[in-house]
Amino acid sequence: xxxxxxxxxxxxxxxxxxxxxxxxxxxxxxxxxxxxxxxxxxxxxxxxxxxxxxxxxxxxxxxxxxxxxxxxxxxxxxxxxxxxxxxxxxxxxxxxxxxxxxxxxxxxxxxxxxxxxxxxxxxxxxxxxxxxxxxxxxxxxxxxxxxxxxxxxxxxxxxxxxxxxxxxxxxxxxxxxxxxxxxxxxxxxxxxxxxxxxxxxxxxxxxxxxxxxxxxxxxxxxxxxxxxxxxxx
Amino acid sequence: xxxxxxxxxxxxxxxxxxxxxxxxxxxxxxxxxxxxxxxxxxxxxxxxxxxxxxxxxxxxxxxxxxxxxxxxxxxxxxxxxxxxxxxxxxxxxxxxxxxxxxxxxxxxxxxxxxxxxxxxxxxxxxxxxxxxxxxxxxxxxxxxxxxxxxxxxxxxxxxxxxxxxxxxxxxxxxxxxxxxxxxxxxxxxxxxxxxxxxxxxxxxxxxxxxxxxxxxxxxxxxxxxxxxxxxxxxxxxxxxxxxxxxxxxxxxxxxxxxxxxxxxxx
Numbered sequence: 320x321x322x323x324x325x326x327x328x329x330x331x332x333x334x335x336x337x338x339x340x341x342x343x344x345x346x347x348x349x350x351x352x353x354x355x356x357x358x359x360x361x362x363x364x365x366x367x368x369x370x371x372x373x374x375x376x377x378x379x380x381x382x383x384x385x386x387x388x389x390x391x392x393x394x395x396x397x398x399x400x401x402x403x404x405x406x407x408x409x410x411x412x413x414x415x416x417x418x419x420x421x422x423x424x425x426x427x428x429x430x431x432x433x434x435x436x437x438x439x440x441x442x443x444x445x446x447x448x449x450x451x452x453x454x455x456x457x458x459x460x461x462x463x464x465x466x467x468x469x470x471x472x473x474x475x476x477x478x479x480x481x482x483x484x485x486x487x488x489x490x491x492x493x494x495x496x497x498x499x500x501x502x503x504x505x506x507x508x509x510x511x512x513x514x515x516x517x518x519x520x521x522x523x524x525x526x527x528x529x530x531x532x533x534x535x536x537x538x539x540x541x542x543x544x545x546x547x548x549x550x551x552x
Numbered sequence: 553x554x555x556x557x558x559x560x561x562x563x564x565x566x567x568x569x570x571x572x573x574x575x576x577x578x579x580x581x582x583x584x585x586x587x588x589x590x591x592x593x594x595x596x597x598x599x600x601x602x603x604x605x606x607x608x609x610x611x612x613x614x615x616x617x618x619x620x621x622x623x624x625x626x627x628x629x630x631x632x633x634x635x636x637x638x639x640x641x642x643x644x645x646x647x648x649x650x651x652x653x654x655x656x657x658x659x660x661x662x663x664x665x666x667x668x669x670x671x672x673x674x675x676x677x678x679x680x681x682x683x684x685x686x687x688x689x690x691x692x693x694x695x696x697x698x699x700x701x702x703x704x705x706x707x708x709x710x711x712x713x714x715x716x717x718x719x720x721x722x723x724x725x726x727x728x729x730x731x732x733x734x735x736x737x738x739x740x741x742x743x744x745x746x747x748x749x750x751x752x753x754x755x756x757x758x759x760x761x762x763x764x765x766x767x768x769x770x771x772x773x774x775x776x777x778x779x780x781x782x783x784x785x786x787x788x789x790x791x792x793x794x795x796x797x798x799x800x801x802x803x804x805x806x807x808x809x810x811x812x813x814x815x816x817x818x
Contacts, residue, residue: 329683330569330716372715375722377684380654408571408682409601410649411657434572437784442602445649452651472746478775482784508753512711 322353322399324390325364326417327407328376328383334366338514342367350395363394380412387416401541408442410449418453427541428456430498433489434464435481440489447493458540459496461533462486467503468525478503499533501526555698556622557665559672560594562813563700564732565691567724569716571682573708574737576604577783578773578805579679581798582704584790585806587633591674594625596664597638598691599681600650600657606640610786616641622667637668654686661687665694675813682716684723692727701813702730704770704805707758708738714757721765732770732812734762735805739772742797770808773801 325333334340334354342354344367353361365376365386378386396402407413418426429450433443443460450457462485467476481487490497504526510517518527557563566579576599583593597605606612609628616637617624625635639650639660652660670676678695681687703724707717717734724731736758742749752775762769776798782789793799 329685329719330571332570332712332715335712335715373718373722375684375719375726377689377723377726379658379686379689383685410651411601412653412686415651415653436780438576438604438607439572441607441646442604444647445601448647448649449651452649467741467750467752469743469746469748470750471748472743474743474745476741476744476777478741478752478777478780480777480781480784482781503752505750505752505754508710508712512754 331366428458435485437483459498462500465500565703569720580608603640621669658690702732709757710754733768741775
């Protein structure tokens, strides 16, 4: 049972990617109902609260924090195995708030996404730093857009070149796990735009095996973690 | 007392709803192109959490000094034709995270807008983080008295990016910021081995959005590994790679900005 919470208040992408554009949130006695993609996948995003795709959420930090609190307090998620929180880029209000508000519950950890170039890594090192500062465990780093194989000649191009060793070197230096590398595949963008599951649409893609391996490692981390927790109790 | 922006002829903002679409890249290449047309350019980097501009000019290790009128911007080279200001120069260590809530960010942005001694500039380019929040509201408010030329909006071709940029357009409308046009970045990739063109991030979304909203379309910039490499190494792509696939589009964007500025002046 999975819950996906989109706290990118200014740029909520999850509804479109899940094929849920235009859906609205319903209220019941027990709070706000998530919008369900499948019976076991519920989603919440500010996107569902906006009436037009042109609506801008022009809010300063405190108002964004208020909505994030509501998402955590008022959404009736039910019994959930995994709550995944998608965040905007940065190390600011949204990030501080989500860590603060979830501190009573237990965050297993963060998965940090980067692309291979130094321009991206230099920001991701800050994000790793942020996690250390707020005592958020790091499950690992994913190197996205890692190489592109031309569909015609099958040669690989490094469109976003790992000039300083990519995520691999950074993870070594900072002692965090590299969960995997995902290559560029035009089908990924297409599936997201159409709100379809890339994993179902392109099961043979090298990107699909990358995603699946990464997901497996995340599940293993969480299982191990819970086992250790139970041991302590 | 003369304001620090009194000598700046044109101010333009580079915005996007979406992260990772290439705002800082476009800001950098626009500055380099304008420099090659003989203009003096400043870049104000108001992305406080992820300041990318210093590295793109290979000055990430520089410090910022104070003078009587405020902060002295960092000059990119001897001829002082490009100057920069970024929180990147103020960090003790490059990996230090700026974990600030809105009010603290707003205070620094106000200072950045008022207290940098730019001197005389033809163009001040303001590079922003993604979104429509504190940084954007504060920057537009602080710049309003200086009547910015307008904003360039950057998107990648896919719907997921365009979806956020539509909201950015609304932000511009609501805050009275003129939209100079939309750039569709990462628009197609030409394989350097066989010249096959693949639309890795789809195609056409930016152009369609421009048409749909009646905003000028400034052009498609393709994915170009030589451009990415130049940015990594802080090199002048415009000077060193005029035959590269992204060059014509970037030069054309700069020309349209120059034309627009000229029109406004007259």
